[in-house]
Structure formats: structure tokens, C-alpha cells
Amino acid sequence: xxxxxxxxxxxxxxxxxxxxxxxxxxxxxxxxxxxxxxxxxxxxxxxxxxxxxxxxxxxxxxxxxxxxxxxxxxxxxxxxxxxxxxxxxxxxxxxxxxxxxxxxxxxx
Numbered sequence: 001x002x003x004x005x006x007x008x009x010x011x012x013x014x015x016x017x018x019x020x021x022x023x024x025x026x027x028x029x030x031x032x033x034x035x036x037x038x039x040x041x042x043x044x045x046x047x048x049x050x051x052x053x054x055x056x057x058x059x060x061x062x063x064x065x066x067x068x069x070x071x072x073x074x075x076x077x078x079x080x081x082x083x084x085x086x087x088x089x090x091x092x093x094x095x096x097x098x099x100x101x102x103x104x105x106x107x108x
Contacts, residue, residue, distance in 0.1 A: 008094075016042060022079060056099070063096075
């Protein structure tokens with residue numbers, strides 16, 4: 001069973017490309033800190049101010065360890081600072097969901 005941290009971002013629609021850059025930086029940082037990056041997603045059509053990030057963990061304890069490592073990671077801190085300086089994230093919500101194993105990453 002995987003625990004997925006489902007992050008919903010309310011973003012400034014005029015900062016879409018900055019959000020893309022922010023998301024791309026996590027591709028290196030998140031795995032290094034222990035998360036299984038499922039992906040980041042930008043709005044494509046319809047609502048233009050919502051983006052998502054999905055990160056999988058084996059447990060909530062693994063998530064807590066990840067958060068500790070992330071806070072100490074120089075690139076992680078720089079990426080958070082980038083988002084703050086560009087004011088691209090207006091609001092962030094985190095929800096933890098459980099995967100249905102037979103459907104997650106095509107596991108059977």
C-alpha cells in the first residue's frame with residue numbers, strides 16, 4: 001500500500017511558466033529526499049489557476065522523514081524560496097490518500 005500526498009495548488013495564472021519551472025526542480029529533489037514523485041500537473045483547459053503534485057510514500061512515517069530531509073536540502077530550500085519570491089503559489093492544500101494497489105503504477 002502506498003500513501004499519496006495529493007497537493008492542490010492555487011496558482012497565479014500569469015505565473016504558469018514559473019510554476020512549471022518550480023515543478024521541474026522537484027524531479028531531482030523529491031526522489032533524493034525519499035519521495036516517489038508521481039508527477040506535477042499544470043492546468044491545460046478549463047480552470048487556469050489550479051495545479052497538482054502527487055508524491056507517494058510507503059507510510060506516513062516515511063513522509064515525515066522526507067519532510068525532515070527536504071527542509072535540510074539546499075536545492076529544496078532554494079525551490080521554496082523561488083516560489084515565494086515569484087508569488088506563484090497563492091494557496092496550497094495537502095490531502096493524503098491511499099492507493100488501490102491493483103491500479104497504482106500498474107501493480108497487480
